[in-house]
Amino acid sequence: MSGKGTKKKGTKKAPPSRTRFDELRDQKIQRDLGSASSTMVVLSGQLSNPPRPLLRMLRGEGAQVTTHPKQTGSVPQRQRQVHLPAQHQRDLIERYKAGATQRELAGHYGVHRTTVSKILQRHGVESQRGLHPDLIDEAVRRYNEGQSLATVGRALGADPGTVRARLLERGVAMRDTHGRQT
Known part of the structure; x- marks a missing residue:
């Protein structure tokens, strides 16, 4: 039963030994963080090359690290709903029949172009x-x-x-x- 891929029961693979590079990196991190730091954290993976603001914050230089606006937990602003009164809708239809584009009407009345389109459809106006x-x-x-x-x-x-x-x-x-x- 000997051969490649066989492993004796109860044996564990020894962790890789620390290299000179690991020691120098740890010394640099400790030096950068200063002596006030009591716990050393070794960053690896995505944070092995951290952004400058994070490094300044870790060194205690007072840099502010902000989160992305979407991650602040704030409630997104709701879209403003605009209802055009019947008279404005009639005016919109007349302007459209006179040659105004849907985009022009949307800008004039402060509504979305699809709102103009729906008003025209609701009143049976043929699209141009x-x-x-x-x-x-x-x-x-x-x-x-x-x-x-x-x-x-x-x-x-x-x-x-x-x-x-x-x-x-x-x-x-x-x-x-x-x-x-x-």
């Missing part, structure tokens, strides 16, 4: 999906004049992908990045 129908003709004109999708989108306040989708719906032939018809 990024480019107002009145602006599609303008987008077609600009694109046919040679402007890029990005330039048209910036000018009309819409994403270039949205501009492309609306132009394709109108049957406009797309150009490649070098201006050639595809």
